[in-house]
Amino acid sequence: MELAEGKQKFIESWGRLGSEWGVNRTMAQVHALLLIAPEPLTTEEVMEQLNISRGNANMTLRDLINWGLVEKQHKPGERKEYFFAEKDIWTVARQVARERKKRELDPMLKVLNELSAVEGDQNDKEFAAFNKSITDIHKLARNSDKMMETMLKADESWFWGSILKIFK
Numbered sequence: 001m002e003l004a005e006g007k008q009k010f011i012e013s014w015g016r017l018g019s020e021w022g023v024n025r026t027m028a029q030v031h032a033l034l035l036i037a038p039e040p041l042t043t044e045e046v047m048e049q050l051n052i053s054r055g056n057a058n059m060t061l062r063d064l065i066n067w068g069l070v071e072k073q074h075k076p077g078e079r080k081e082y083f084f085a086e087k088d089i090w091t092v093a094r095q096v097a098r099e100r101k102k103r104e105l106d107p108m109l110k111v112l113n114e115l116s117a118v119e120g121d122q123n124d125k126e127f128a129a130f131n132k133s134i135t136d137i138h139k140l141a142r143n144s145d146k147m148m149e150t151m152l153k154a155d156e157s158w159f160w161g162s163i164l165k166i167f168k
Contacts, residue, residue, distance in 0.1 A: 040082035068095045112138040
């Protein structure tokens with residue numbers, strides 16, 4: 001496989017993976033392109049290499065910046081903006097986890113906290129079923145939150161070493 005074909009395959013695969021994780025396919029593809037680019041790229045270069053519109057490229061780059069996965073830089077004497085992605089994949093994984101936690105888990109925990117306060121008669125089957133489900137989901141969500149917090153604070157080797165100990 002030639003390098004160009006390998007790059008294209010990686011970009012397509014990262015885009016599919018992003019879609020599976022609930023991230024816009026184009027956003028994942030732009031991220032993939034910037035991950036493997038040896039130098040920061042301009043919006044025009046991103047547009048050209050991925051065959052996307054200026055509007056799509058601008059919106060996607062802005063989203064990647066908001067996620068903390070891409071940074072913008074200026075080169076002295078140039079008006080163009082250049083974009084580059086963090087190359088340390090552990091840092092990328094932690095940043096994605098941080099954003100997913102903020103966007104998905106934290107709001108769910110807030111709702112579950114509210115739902116945990118629903119009052120009712122434990123002898124009522126409907127309330128008992130509701131209460132058990134909410135309690136179980138809340139427990140899982142709190143444990144997931146603790147695990148995510150540990151991952152976000154952890155050093156890569158410590159984290160994976162701890163995970164591997166669990167499975168031994």
